[in-house]
Amino acid sequence: MITPTTSRILVLGASGLIGRFVTDDLRRRGFATIGVARAFSASQRVSPADIELPIMALDATGLAGLMRGHEIDVVVNCLGVLQDGPGSNTDAVHREFVVRLLAAIAACGRSVRFIHVSIPGTADEDHTAFATTKREAERLIAASGIPHAILRPGFVIAPSAYGGSAMVRALAAFPIDLPGKDAATPFQPVAVADIAATIAWLALRPVGEDMRAVSWDLMQSEPVTLGDVIAAFRRSYGTADWRRLAIPAPLINLGAIAGDFASRLGWMPPMRSTAIAELRRGVRGDPAPWIAATGITPTTLAETVGAHGAPIQDKWFARLFLTKALIIASLVLFWVASGSIALFISFPATTAILTTRGWPEGFAIPFAAITSMMDISVGVLIAFRKTAAFGLAAGIFVSLGYMLGCAVLTPDLWLEPLGALVKTGPAIVLMLVALLVMDNR
Template identity: 40%
Template sequence: MKRDIASHGTLSHAPPVTQRVLLLGAYGLIGAAVADALLAEGHAVTGIGRDVAAARRARPAITWRAQDIARLARPEDWSPFIAGIDAVVNCAGALQDSARDDVQAVQATAMKALFAACEAQRITIVQVSAVGAAADAPTAFMRSKAEADAALAGCSCPWVILRPGLVLAAQAYGGTALLRALAAWPGPVAMPHADARVQTVPVGSVAAAVCDALAGRIALRGAYDLVEPQAHSLADLDAALRAWLGRPPRRVFRAPALLGRLIAGAGDLLSHLGWRPPLRSASLAELARGVRGDPQPWLSVGGQAIPSLADSLFAMPATVQEKWFGRVWLLRPLMIAALALFWAGSGLVALLRPAEAAAVLATRGTPQTLALAHVLGGALVDLALGALVLHRRTLGLATRGMVAVTLAYLVGGSVMAPDLWLDPLGPLLKAIPAMLPALLLLATQEDR
């Protein structure tokens, strides 16, 4: 049975009632924390997302449904997903248009269709938006969030809009991953918009706010910023994260805005290869104007106070995992670029000088035609692997291929030219350490 938790800004102090909740983006940074909190309160959770295989294994207590939310553009498209549901919590989002994401479709078009479908059935809606969402915001991310918020505010069903600031979590993803990695960097760092002001919120507070809304512990039909009282500069946030990691203080240079635009432009290009770089044009624009909100409306309706940055970090102590992550995370794009150049360059050299490459085998008894075929075939494989490692969706295939080809090269070389093991230039010996970056990338390919 559907239940109106509260209406028109009134509070309900009845004991929590178990509800059937549809959770959008249930395996994301915020969504996963919300899912755990809902389960802990006894709710029955159905999670929806594009790829739920790993999420189903990690959280078997949730009923998972695979669906690209961007394709649910009409109210009737949502009917199979909201049947029997008491409440909907939206934690889905996309930072910027890319090969994988359509911001307007995910954050505005699909949400307006969902809200219309829920309104017809009086289903409670909790919309997790973002501080800074406004119709005149500089990014499509914030404009589409504002469009969805406005549509929800016009609904007659019970609703709440929560607008978190910069979210801190044990799980590092997106912008928080970049900040953590920069804090782990050993030397001075150049930071665009180092004086921009931000207010943080721990992900647990966001999850608790969602639970409070569903339980009627706060007034519904309102929009609330979830931010700590004090704002910090990005430079001060870097210093706090660095101390959290146990690193000594270091100097932060105020980098020119042009540097930020160049890095963000590179991030935009990488997004077309399936990657989700945390620093793209949208995130840079939002950082430049700051991540700031007003915590007072949330407190005035009985919301739990948001911990300060210091308290949030104290409650989430850094371990050796965070220290390793910070260092390795920045090295991953360098390893990808190095492997792409190494394998593509190796293939290109072989194609440009096939006779000389084939001579290594021909002088050891391999027929010239067969030796040449080995060289040309290997060159094409090398070029393909060098290209495939650049795309996010084929990174795993490429790194496995690199390991397999290297092992085949070592076995083949041992059989056909064992003397190369003693060659002063070490063509076989050097292949072993050259394989290790591929193994490291394969081991760290997950990004959430």
């Protein structure tokens, strides 16, 4: 008989929204669970059973060795990326990796059940690389002959929030509305706890003919729209009675273009062209086979979100989520613009500030040029995700240097009518806020 203590589970993508919850939930149920991810955040490194591995770089032999070494009985694949970009390739993650994983399961010498987390919908609705590669992976799994379960969750509601789930929360926290057509999109939700319960249920079942190959849509049965989901969060946040301004559809499209550009700089904004396309396609499916087979009663939207008021930390997160992008963009513009104006437009005036206070011209000119280029460099560093934290720290250091240097060398600038130096203090605070909200998970 299979029990939680005898079944060993490998969760791939254990740092993500679904993967993290599933890994922790399986352990609470008594399963020996190995969580694998390319990297875990500092707050996720709580168990020695979580392993950081360059999982995408492993070939079939390496993956098979991982399963044999840990005596794995169940493999849960939660890996996924939304859109192609620097460091992200939908075909490599969704299709090529699954090919290697299937080969590894076949070659590992163990009886392994494969549980694959996919997306709802049908092939004729797939119009993005995200969707088509996910569907191709499903076809490969179905044709492999390996005991498997393909799970297609609806819109996942979890205690944590990344990407699209965070954007829905942010929309609920601001006095804005989606266009009517977008708000009416079918958007069937599912509680992440129901996904975890399904995986645990499968892990306890022997691989018989009735459970050898299943494909289930995981979502609540009652029809729900995107507007309904946002409204549920509004009730939780206490913003349901606010007056709202409808966002024009072209503005959403413009935001998607801006998000695509930001992704080229290493950021992972929730509003990208693929996200908007998938949102407008909607989330729908038939959960009846899943409910009938497992006996799980899906948690409803009202039970998941509307049963209690949001704690203050959730409300702060929802308000700050979209504001974070505005903060980063404004700081990039501030540093690049201030340095460019001083260097290319007002350079004579910049040097005059120093020479009229007794600085030798041979020193004032290179000093003004260096500080202007330093400002531009700070802005460029903040613009790229990998260097943003360093750029923000550098910006704080440079700003404090300007304030201290002017206090010693040109103290009269503190009394300048427009208060340029006085305004540096709030800029430092804004950079500190940006540093504090840099974490994504």
